[in-house]
Amino acid sequence: MPIVSDTDTDTEPFVSNARPTGPGPRPTDSGPQHTGSSPRLTGSGPQSRGEPDPAVESLPAGSDSGLDSGSGLDSDPATMIDPGSADLIFREAHTPTRFADRPVDEQVLREIHDLVKWAPTSMNTQPMRITLVQGEANLARLLPHLSPGNRAKVAAAPLTVLISADRNFHDQLPIVFPHNPDARRIFDNEVLRERTAVFNTALQLGYFILGARSLGLAVGPMTGLDTAGATGEFFPDGSRQVLAVVTLGYPEPGAHHPRNPRLTYEQVVDVAG
């Protein structure tokens, strides 16, 4: 399996190897003004690099990008995320180039899990598994499987986890999907089982990133690795399929690349027919 990507400006789509192998309180601070900055992140907001391209979404630094400008929303404010929180997990959050020199306690992972376990997956399958890679010996097992550009980042991270798909997630269905006693049998179809595991693990990884950001962490997801090699190293029985490595730490102000442009609504949304 070739290594798929090794740079900071990684643009690979999600790549998988072919080897089969109680909710917290709802925010109620819904003040009418968008603050434009998060209380906990001091990095810059959305910004452009080089010549502005009208085909992409790229607001100049300092622009107001709040939900309140020209919003067509008709939601009860009590059911909406407040603008500062939206800054924290979306607008001002960045993939870090390094972390603050501060350890991350394993308890933090428990708190992330307590949030993101509520996220939806197909048939409530929840196939994502998280493996802490702790200690020099375990790190040494992982590093050779990473693309060269990712090794130093992982070696320097306060906490690194492996994200894998549980290929036997369907064993849990009698517990997590109890109202359908036949649910497990649907996944006797191995192709469907693998597709469901990979798709929903990727989805859960997205929730995991947002959950970690919501607790004030910076998150470095990486798919630039030999996933088959890492799977063989850590899960030789084939029960799991490694999809990604994620580094976690506390954010260091400014330790990120300039924001790359995002596609516009018009580029992304169309109408069927």
Ligand SMILES: Cc1cc2nc3c(=O)[nH]c(=O)nc-3n(C[C@H](O)[C@H](O)[C@H](O)COP(=O)(O)O)c2cc1C
């Ligand atoms: C699934 C996934 C895989 C990624 N893989 C890598 C990687 O292997 N190496 C790397 O340096 N960055 C990786 N990234 C980081 C992306 O390049 C980065 O999140 C993206 O460019 C957006 O940057 P921003 O958060 O600063 O706006 C990955 C991100 C995601 C979500």
